[in-house]
Amino acid sequence: MDNTNQRRALINGEIGLFLRGLIIGKVLTLLVIGGLLWWLLKPNLLTRSGVGSSSNQSLNTTSGGNASNFQTVADVPTNSFNYGGSTAWAPIRQVVDAQIQSARPELQLHYVHPVNRTPGSSAGIKMLLDGQLDFAQSSRPLTDEEKATARERGFTLEQRQVGIDGIAVIVNPSLNVPGLTIEQLQQIYLGQITNWKQVGGPNLPITALSQKPEDADTVIFSNKSNLNQQALGSNVKYVYSTTEAVRQLSKIPGGVYYASARAVVPQCSVKPLLLGRSSNELISPYREPLVSPDQCPRQRNQLNTEAIKNGSYPLTANLYVIVKQNKGREQQIGEAYTKLLQTDQGQKAIQQAGFVGVR
Structure with missing residues (x-):
């Protein structure tokens, strides 16, 4: 019995030594791994605390359009x-x-x-x-x-x-016309096209609404000075503002007006027309499908920003x-x-x- 107890004590002692050694080994291993990780990450930590500050200082003193927000403009x-x-x-x-x-x-x-x-x-x-x-x-x-x-x-x-803003052409919602080319639009305002049947629409006189050339925010000619020198057609009726034009278009079946797409595309009482550089590439200033007047204002036409951004929409400001x-x-x-x-x-x-x- 004494020998048996001695053997058990010896075995228990060896197990204890083994476990203590195992624990110490694990601790040493963790210390080594931690030190290695600290050494590897040290450059990044220095970069964040040092170079990062220099970068922020550079942003704070930027004088160009690369600043990320309003606070960084000097x-x-x-x-x-x-x-x-x-x-x-x-x-x-x-x-x-x-x-x-x-x-x-x-x-x-x-x-x-x-x-x-x-x-x-x-x-x-x-x-x-x-x-x-x-x-x-x-x-x-x-x-x-x-x-x-x-x-x-x-x-x-x-x-x-x-x-960049798009320039949209709007008409009375009842007008059925496929769209206009830029040249046709210009000819309307120069009095060279006076009836919608000349551009694939009904036999209906065109009433072109416009702000006075010297007051207009948006232009449909390549140079505003050219428009000032051109005599607009006798069919052009001058309005004070886009608000007035939208109001009148709802009452004039053959009316047409052009203005900031952001201002007129969402309006309920008018219809934006498709425009193109040629008649076989007409692009809508709104995201299709067209929202009809009876759906508005529950839904409104949204601006076709993608077409304006990529240049496929032909008339922008x-x-x-x-x-x-x-x-x-x-x-x-x-x-x-x-x-x-x-x-x-x-x-x-x-x-x-x-x-x-x-x-």
Whole structure:
């Protein structure tokens, strides 16, 4: 019995030594693995704490359109500034500018309505030339006349593109016409096509509605100055605004009007037409299928942003910030506002407002 107990004690002791050795071995193994992992990850940790900070500093001092958000744009002036211009920019003023001022409360933007003049790109640029605005928003390029006026006054104007808008052609919902080519649209407004039967529609006189060329935000000719020099057709009826045109189109079976796609495509009382560079490549400014008036406003036509973005839709307008180059506060805010809109956050907000970004 004594020998048996001794053997058991010996065995138990050996097992204890074995288990302690096993535990110590595991601990040593874990320590080795942990040290190895720390050594391997050390460069990355240093990069995050050191190089990462330098990268953030670089973003914070960026002066171009590569900044990721409103906070990373440098040299944003602290003050109150006046701006105005294109009526097509109204959704941007509501959506994008509200986000900018929330992120940068030191910057206060105030929209100024023109006095005794139709609101629009032309009015905004004129007010900028006259010193009534610090920068302007335009949905058309600067004209040679506007550039010359600026030079005469001792400064220059520059246009900085920040977005793209489609130009949609709308008609009365009852009008049955397959669509229009850009050339046909231009001929309508020059009085060369006066009946819808000339473009595959019913025998119905065309009533072309338009803002006055000098006030229009959107243009259907390649250069706005060309439109100013052209005598529009006698069938053209001038309206004060897009709101007025939409209201009149609902009462005129043969009426037609063109404007910012963002503004008119979702309207319930009109129908957007397909447009094309040729009659066999007509593209809709809305996402098909077409929502009929009796479905609206429960459903509304949505902008065909993909076609506008890839260039298949043939009639678009670039959205510009007009910057006064005078080395003063106007230039500083104009350039800062442009940079804010060109950030990733700004471009996303422009898309939220219903337009297409340029990045």
